[in-house]
Amino acid sequence: MRTTYMAKPNEVERNWVVLDATDVALGRISAVAANMLRGKNKPTFTPHVDTGDQVIIINADKVKLTGKKALDKKYCRHSGYPGGIYETSAGKMRAERPDRLIELSIKGMLPKNKLGRKQFTHLHVYAGSEHPHAAQQPKTVDISELI
Known part of the structure; x- marks a missing residue:
């Protein structure tokens, strides 16, 4: 009788992956990256162990926002003081801090x-389009193949 395989933290093999966000919808690239970070794209996926890869996303300023999300979607944060709420639209955040988006x-x-x-x-x-992780020899993955 076979038992279910459970990955052990010291046996996990981590790869470095580069994803290009040029003209890709925000939700599409986020879903692909989240699955790679969790390790769900590997046959050794174990829910309670970090089996994911290191993910590098370049060209974040060229990510696509579909519909009217650039104007209508709001990101809120609060300073902790009364009346200290700050709202930023997705379009403004893409212009100022695309990595944060x-x-x-x-x-x-x-x-x-x-x-x-x-x-x-x-x-x-x-x-x-530049990143400082060239020493890790990351593999470029085409998102259109994964969607």
Whole structure:
């Protein structure tokens, strides 16, 4: 009788992956990245172990927002003081902090616990096409094949 395989943290093989966000919808690239961060694209996926890859997203400033999301979608934060709420539209955030736009989207797709916070540290988002992780020899993955 075979038992179910459970990955052990010291046996996990991590790969470095580059995703290009040029003209890809925000939700599409976020879903692909979240699955890679969790390790759901691997046959050794174990829900309680961090089996995911290191994900690099480049060209975050060229991500596509469909419909009227650039104007209508709002991101809120609060300073903690009375009346201290700040609202930013998705279009303004894409212009000023495109990396933050993608990070917030992916963070919402990860588990809300210690494991999810650990997996989120494996995400690297850059507004331009350059990244400082060339020494890790990351593999470029075409998102159109994964969707």
